[in-house]
Amino acid sequence: MNGERDRGLWITAARARGARHSEGMNPLGSESVFLVGDARRAGHPRRWIDGGQFDRPYRGVRALHVDDGGDQPHLQQRTAIVRAALVFAAHMHPAEYFSHTTAAIMWELPLPLLPDAQPHVSVPGRAPRIRGIHGHQIDPALSRVVEHPTYGVRVADAATTWAMLGGMLRHPYDLVALGDAVVRVPRIPGHSARIERDAWGTLADLEAAVHAGRRRGASPLREALARIRPGVASRMETWVRLIVIDAGLPEPVTDHDVFDRHGGFVGCVDLAYPELRIAIEYEGDQHRTDQRQWHRDIEKHERLADLGWRVIRVSRDQVFRDPASIAQRVRRAIDAAR
Incomplete structure (x- = not known):
């Protein structure tokens, strides 16, 4: 792959908002994906498109195969979920956004080991029914959607994400841990106490998410809200x-x-x-x-x-x-x- 015919072929999550990259083969490493139609129009033969170096996560999409390696199951799963989400982002509908545990992982919020690595995708209308995706229909009043600052994809904000998991997390301590992570302001300890970044949300944001309307898990959310504290690192x-x-x-x-x-x-x-x-x-x-x-x-x-x-x-x-x-x-x- 080189030259003008490859321009814009390799894409990442930025494709979901209309951006393209033109750095040649695999400019963004393990998260690079492309559409079959783009590859055909660029002149690549079907044999190359269907080669063993690519995964086929969804119809019409190819992704460079990556072995995440390592022996840490939580890290492996988080890596797999983010990769699957960015692959799916290549052909997301403009109304769709990542939610639930997928959004939590994108915000680097702590979770127990999950039953699978399939991304959660939500939409105001009819829930998407796509192989390899957990689809949800969410009332717009219950969800605040933003563009993720790192991945550039549509995602439920951190407070909404916490509220979405009120009915999913089995242990009440994990719902508190998730909220602790949302309101945490990472800092360098000591005399300077330098702030590394702002919190993903505030207690007021979490409270607003709880009271935005009827949602699953409202009672556990209210109980967890009273126990959330800033300054908890894990x-x-x-x-x-x-x-x-x-x-x-x-x-x-x-x-x-x-x-x-x-x-x-x-x-x-x-x-x-x-x-x-x-x-x-x-x-x-x-x-x-x-x-x-x-x-x-x-x-x-x-x-x-x-x-x-x-x-x-x-x-x-x-x-x-x-x-x-x-x-x-x-x-x-x-x-x-x-």
């Missing part, structure tokens, strides 16, 4: 916070910066009781596999101990298999500190 941190609260313990502070007596920055802890000098840290797998992260954690926890802090470290296995043990450890630490 799904597991939400789970740990709620495990502690639901055990009858005081609510810990989120995203807490600790400084020494001279004003030097010691570190940021996931959850804390500052007046008792108790920190609760979730140890994700990256804390084990990333050597630099591991060494930073050791240094931070040693400095916290020097300042009289008690650090309670929590693993994924404890969260899902033995949550009561987390609450017991926190309770013992609180009793000892008082």
Whole structure:
């Protein structure tokens, strides 16, 4: 593929809003797709179009085959869903938009492992019935649709996405975790507290989405809304916070910066009781596999101990298999500190 006949052949999600690219073969890597009709008009033979290097996700569409590799099922699934969505975006109807769990993944909101990687597509009119797609008919009053800042496709905004999942997520903690992620303002901890980006939405946005009209899962949404907090960096941190609260313990502070007596920055802890000098840290797998992260954690926890802090470290296995043990450890630490 080269020259003028290839101009505009390779497309991505930008195709959905009328844009084309002219950088030659596969300018945007693994997410490049093209329409069969465009390839034929560009002079490519059918044998090439139907070659084994391309997947056939939908009728009339080809996508460069990509092996996402890796051994992390959540990451693999999120990659597969985004890729499938961008492929479908090549021939989306102007009224269609990505929604539900697909929109959540595009907004990088935390989800449990999903039953499949098929994109969710919504429309005000009749729900799309297309192989490989979960189609939905949504009342326009219940959905605010925007152009995604990264992918350039039509997508339910983050607050709407959260509300759409009120009837889909099985565990109430996950609905809170999703809301925590919507209102979170990522920052660089320490003296500067530099903001990395604005939140995808506010508590007021979430409340407006709940009260926009009758929707599935309204009761779980209202219950979750009261428990959402800013400053929570991960799904597991939400789970740990709620495990502690639901055990009858005081609510810990989120995203807490600790400084020494001279004003030097010691570190940021996931959850804390500052007046008792108790920190609760979730140890994700990256804390084990990333050597630099591991060494930073050791240094931070040693400095916290020097300042009289008690650090309670929590693993994924404890969260899902033995949550009561987390609450017991926190309770013992609180009793000892008082």
